[in-house]
Amino acid sequence: NAGVTQTPKFQVLKTGQSMTLQCAQDMNHEYMSWYRQDPGMGLRLIHYSVGAGITDQGEVPNGYNVSRSTTEDFPLRLLSAAPSQTSVYFCASSSPGQGLNTEAFFGQGTRLTVV
């Protein structure tokens, strides 16, 4: 089972460049999220989606855009990369209504460096 697939795994960008981090899940999960992980900060929520066509901002949304045209895909766009966006990005998916046994499944991460 593929689960949550993120591409690319590594990326180096120059300041001001734009790019899209791809995330796809094959579990038919309604909920998808993007997090960034920085040393000493833990994972922080960038954007999330509760279904196709519905997105909302998380804790650190500035500089990022998302869209959710299908259940499977949730791309994250960096509009104009800045060195402060150097981080490890994780996409996650989950299904609502699972009660206490609910689980978020994470992709393998994208390591982004902005120079």
Added chain:
Amino acid sequence: RKEVEQDPGPFNVPEGATVAFNCTYSNSASQSFFWYRQDCRKEPKLLMSVYSSGNEDGRFTAQLNRASQYISLLIRDSKLSDSATYLCVVTAWPGTASKLTFGTGTRLQVTL
């Protein structure tokens, strides 16, 4: 103040030891609680959900104290393979694993 606080460690323990991690959260509206495990340079994976009554999964025991807004994880008979970072995670969305708030993690190193 961080919404979820953890001691970053590292905790260095010998194989077979018992080790306990603590976590406090500040949002009293938090509804669901988890411990995730993250190996070096890998993605987080669910270790266990935390129930109000406390729960056990093999060598792992999790406790929740809603009044004190405190979560704990106890690992008994530590194995070398338990070496990882343990993330305390909460969400205010009941019954979901979305909109998660993470602690910075506690690093465990189990040695021979």
